[in-house]
Amino acid sequence: MNFNAGDNIYKFTLIKKLGGNFGEVWHAMDNSISKEIALKILEPSFEPIAKLLDEARIGNKFNHKNLLLIHYADIASVGGKTYTLISQEYFKNGAVTNHLNAHNFLPLPQALKVLQDILFGLEYLHNSGFYHNDIKPGNILMDDQLNAVLADYGIAGFSPSISPVTPKNSYKVHRAPETSGGSPIISIHSDIYQVGCTAYRLLNGISNLKNEFFALGPITYEDKKGKGKIPDLGSYQPFVPSRLKTVINRSLNIDPGSRYSSALEMRRKLEKLHFPGYWTTDGSSNLVGIGNKYSYQFQIEAKPGNLFNIHASKKSTASGNSTKVSDFTAKKLTGKQMEKLRNDFIAWVVENAN
16 A cells, blocks of 8 residues: 555545544545545555455444444555545544553553543443454554544454354454464453553553564463463552552453453453542653642652662642652652652552642
8 A cells, every 4th residue: 555645545635644443534524525534544455345345344332432433444446456444433533542641651540531531332232242362552542532532343253142253353462361372262252351461651651562472472472361461460650559469460361261251341440449639740741740729740860879868748739839748758769768658659649649
């Protein structure tokens, strides 16, 4: 494919390329109805046309605010090649990856909302007999009200009895252990695992897992994943609270039967979690804790002899006055002591901010 902004394809004018793995996705204008859409362009070299149309058939069946609506599909010849064109709903806010902060993670309240939204959509999908099989940050779009919308049904599976089926393909970074190997299967449990991978990356940093996959290679990566060593459940960032880690860890269990039995069950666990504080970044890319009445920060000062001072403070949102948080301010700490006190402060803000 070699398309450019401004190109006319059939009845569509291309505006801006949005991405795409198995083909290209463009922000486009449907000139027949003067409507902005997202246009997926697929070559028949990927799959026979009949199979390429499956995605449109699947997405057109759904009527749920957390699942991407596919309007229709066309088959058109461009430059002597035949393309499958899938017209789908366009969201100007793009993928959830556009909403990460400067440290490439999603602040806790937003992450919880996104996860609950996609589980809500996934519940509808499963009740309709489908497995998504490609849940990842790039396939989560944000609508005008910042609700999360699960997109891309290109490798979805169908099972009217909701029994496991053989997948068409897989996103190797997120696929569940049982989805690889000689007899791969997908199910409700493998979708739950992919939600867990997505949660882990949104909360800890979007590059997690993906960097490991490319560094280790697919064989070693799959081996470590099958042993429960990837994701590393001992390496959460300190601003991810333990109660949330417990929920995510269960979804990532290497035993499918030990994960949540449904998207509904996992969503209800997340809905019970409430935290008075969270961390994000400020305009200077520094970590900042947020509560209802105060914001929280820390400064670390290196001293001679490989020692450190740490100063924790909170600032009143109303008055702008800053005060020291004495329990987390100390001098002449070793590196390990400083790191522990810093992490304790970060965790304390999440659970105790006011």
